[in-house]
Amino acid sequence: MSVDTEQPGSTVPRLVVTEVDKVFPAGRRSAGGVQALQQVSLTIEPGESVGLVGASGSGKTTLARLVTGVGRPSAGTITFGSLRVDRLRRRQLRGYRREVQLVFQDPYAALNPVHTVGYALSRPLVNFLGSDPREVRRLVLRLLDSVGLTPVEQFIEKMPHQLSGGQRQRVVIARALASEPKLLVADEPVSMLDVSLRAGILSLLADRRRERGISLLYITHDLLSARVVTDRLVVLNQGRVVETGATVEVLQHPRHPYTRQLLAALPNPFLSKTGLGQPEGG
Numbered sequence: 001m002s003v004d005t006e007q008p009g010s011t012v013p014r015l016v017v018t019e020v021d022k023v024f025p026a027g028r029r030s031a032g033g034v035q036a037l038q039q040v041s042l043t044i045e046p047g048e049s050v051g052l053v054g055a056s057g058s059g060k061t062t063l064a065r066l067v068t069g070v071g072r073p074s075a076g077t078i079t080f081g082s083l084r085v086d087r088l089r090r091r092q093l094r095g096y097r098r099e100v101q102l103v104f105q106d107p108y109a110a111l112n113p114v115h116t117v118g119y120a121l122s123r124p125l126v127n128f129l130g131s132d133p134r135e136v137r138r139l140v141l142r143l144l145d146s147v148g149l150t151p152v153e154q155f156i157e158k159m160p161h162q163l164s165g166g167q168r169q170r171v172v173i174a175r176a177l178a179s180e181p182k183l184l185v186a187d188e189p190v191s192m193l194d195v196s197l198r199a200g201i202l203s204l205l206a207d208r209r210r211e212r213g214i215s216l217l218y219i220t221h222d223l224l225s226a227r228v229v230t231d232r233l234v235v236l237n238q239g240r241v242v243e244t245g246a247t248v249e250v251l252q253h254p255r256h257p258y259t260r261q262l263l264a265a266l267p268n269p270f271l272s273k274t275g276l277g278q279p280e281g282g
């Protein structure tokens with residue numbers, strides 16, 4: 001079965017995070033313990049793209065980890081369709097990891113330096129989809145093409161160090177798409193890339209997501225980048241949701257002082273308006 005032939009979003013479950021707390025016990029980093037998340041609730045409808053925005057330390061990555069089944073909430077529930085993510089057993093985790101894929105901030109760390117691009121992309125095809133070895137190459141080439149790494153025959157043999165940061169993040173996105181996931185969690189996927197490459201990578205993410213009908217949790221501290229990829233925003237401040245709403249609405253009429261503060265911290269809004277959204281290379 002290929003996602004290409006499916007009705008977009010038809011088999012994508014709803015993600016529901018309900019009143020989640022996460023407390024890290026006292027340790028080296030935190031004498032009295034850290035409440036990283038407090039009563040966080042959010043929903044991602046099938047095929048919807050939600051932005052989780054907040055300053056550094058607001059709890060974004062902590063939530064991303066819980067949503068992907070890494071660690072458990074101290075309180076509250078997380079469900080993906082009928083699956084209780086906060087209670088996943090080891091044997092269910094494998095299936096869940098296929099359906100929910102992560103794109104991290106650092107494309108340098110995400111790829112194994114000793115494996116070719118072709119190998120990195122073939123692994124999920126073999127492991128998760130059980131693709132026929134003869135089929136794998138065809139699928140790898142198709143993935144490379146879908147993330148704009150052409151001519152594909154050249155990229156399949158390359159090692160990560162032979163690629164630019166932008167090209168590497170394209171490989172990481174292709175690898176995340178390889179297992180035909182239903183939800184992508186992208187945690188600051190462009191913040192380590194050169195500014196000139198960011199819009200190109202974000203449009204790519206937005207386009208592939210839309211055509212496959214995949215849900216997206218896009219995590220960022222940069223409100224304007226969220227406009228390129230998200231339908232709705234959830235604003236997190238010190239572990240609490242302080243505002244939610246349609247992306248356009250929140251950006252134009254922010255209600256919470258913290259959201260206004262995030263917006264005010266942005267560079268010249270006119271430049272950002274004209275600069276983002278333009279397809280660029282990378």
Ligand SMILES: Nc1ncnc2c1ncn2[C@@H]1O[C@H](COP(=O)(O)OP(=O)(O)O)[C@@H](O)[C@H]1O
Nearest residue numbers: 024029034036055056057058059060061062063
């Ligand atoms: N493993 C951990 N142990 C202790 N504290 C942690 C751990 N992970 C995150 N934190 C703390 O939780 C808070 C939220 O962190 P994080 O989720 O990484 O924020 P963000 O991704 O928004 O920058 C911070 O105060 C951070 O120091």
Ligand SMILES: [Mg+2]
Nearest residue numbers: 060061062187
């Ligand atoms: Mg983070």
